[in-house]
Amino acid sequence: MSLIDDTTRESWIQSVFPEWGEWLNEEIGETRVTPGTFAMWWLGCTGIWLKSENNTDIVVDFWVGRGKVTQDFSKLPPHLGGPDFQLNRMVGGRQRFPNTRMIPVVMDPFKVRKLDAYLVTHNHRDHMDPNSLAAIYHKFPDIPFIGPEYVTKQWIEWGLPKERCTTVKPGDVIKVKDCEIVVLDSFDRTVLLTAPRDGELKGHCPDDMDRRSVNYLIKTPGGSFYHSGDSHFSNYTLRHGKQHQIDVAIASFGENPPGLTDKMTSSDVLRMAENLRCKVIIPVHYETWSCFMADTREVDVLYDMRRDRLKYEFKPYIWQVGGKFVYPDNKDDRHFMFERGFEHAMEEEPNVYFKSFL
Numbered sequence: 001m002s003l004i005d006d007t008t009r010e011s012w013i014q015s016v017f018p019e020w021g022e023w024l025n026e027e028i029g030e031t032r033v034t035p036g037t038f039a040m041w042w043l044g045c046t047g048i049w050l051k052s053e054n055n056t057d058i059v060v061d062f063w064v065g066r067g068k069v070t071q072d073f074s075k076l077p078p079h080l081g082g083p084d085f086q087l088n089r090m091v092g093g094r095q096r097f098p099n100t101r102m103i104p105v106v107m108d109p110f111k112v113r114k115l116d117a118y119l120v121t122h123n124h125r126d127h128m129d130p131n132s133l134a135a136i137y138h139k140f141p142d143i144p145f146i147g148p149e150y151v152t153k154q155w156i157e158w159g160l161p162k163e164r165c166t167t168v169k170p171g172d173v174i175k176v177k178d179c180e181i182v183v184l185d186s187f188d189r190t191v192l193l194t195a196p197r198d199g200e201l202k203g204h205c206p207d208d209m210d211r212r213s214v215n216y217l218i219k220t221p222g223g224s225f226y227h228s229g230d231s232h233f234s235n236y237t238l239r240h241g242k243q244h245q246i247d248v249a250i251a252s253f254g255e256n257p258p259g260l261t262d263k264m265t266s267s268d269v270l271r272m273a274e275n276l277r278c279k280v281i282i283p284v285h286y287e288t289w290s291c292f293m294a295d296t297r298e299v300d301v302l303y304d305m306r307r308d309r310l311k312y313e314f315k316p317y318i319w320q321v322g323g324k325f326v327y328p329d330n331k332d333d334r335h336f337m338f339e340r341g342f343e344h345a346m347e348e349e350p351n352v353y354f355k356s357f358l
């Protein structure tokens with residue numbers, strides 16, 4: 001049999017996906033964090049892996065799924081593509097949400113080497129994921145699985161034992177080795193429009209945001225990280241900034257189509273940072289869906305226009321999925337670049353026909 005004969009769709013999928021293989025699993029597993037710092041990796045969307053100086057590994061919103069994979073929307077259930085889908089409720093129509101996944105899966109959930117806590121902010125499909133949940137639970141059954149009520153309820157329906165779930169609400173504090181996880185309010189208005197109530201919402205009061213979505217402040221000995229989930233800008237953001245020392249924060253940024261506000265604009269990203277009084281703000285989520293694609297240069301340009309007048313004390317950081325960020329080492333960098341390699345270039349004589357090739 002030849003390679004051509006042996007190659008099938010299944011063999012292609014097995015040999016190509018996930019595109020990054022174990023690259024990031026190895027990098028995170030082998031990283032030792034310098035005392036006085038903490039390290040983070042961006043897994044895509046709002047997926048963040050955090051590692052403390054004492055080797056505590058915490059993952060938030062470990063999503064390894066995908067979006068639309070067919071243009072035939074007629075087969076989608078009402079809560080995903082029909083009138084009960086939250087964005088259709090918001091815009092008052094039944095428009096298409098053409099959200100194909102834009103980024104590769106950079107971390108293999110089945111090859112994770114060590115983990116101390118698995119956190120989810122809210123019960124949207126791009127934040128909680130049965131694949132990563134199953135992979136992590138089977139390998140690390142004793143770690144805490146932490147989320148608000150709607151998240152843990154979904155996990156139990158998927159088969160996670162109830163005793164493994166830690167249901168949290170704003171005000172709760174959970175200790176995970178050398179880290180302290182402070183549960184804070186979410187300001188994700190979209191999640192309030194999400195099922196379960198079918199049909200007419202007018203005249204009904206939604207149940208509490210706290211049951212559906214939370215933000216997390218993860219305090220490490222080397223600094224703190226604020227995970228805002230899919231929160232929008234809120235005036236209450238300043239309360240979080242005044243009550244907590246926040247070093248690094250992420251903000252869900254994206255380009256909204258007319259009639260819809262699901263992601264924050266560049267202006268709101270900067271307002272969130274100013275109100276959180278953080279040192280670094282990192283826009284995320286704009287890279288996830290094709291239909292929300294946004295240009296992060298907007299954040300940079302707006303920041304440079306405002307920084308002196310408004311006396312900003314933070315900096316924006318434009319990251320890349322799969323990239324590493326260390327606080328405080330990278331706090332002034334503003335832009336991420338992957339390892340470029342070839343550090344030993346020209347230390348030996350090149351092996352070429354003539355130097356004129358060079």
Ligand SMILES: [Fe+2]
Pocket residue numbers: 124126127230285
């Ligand atoms: Fe999201």
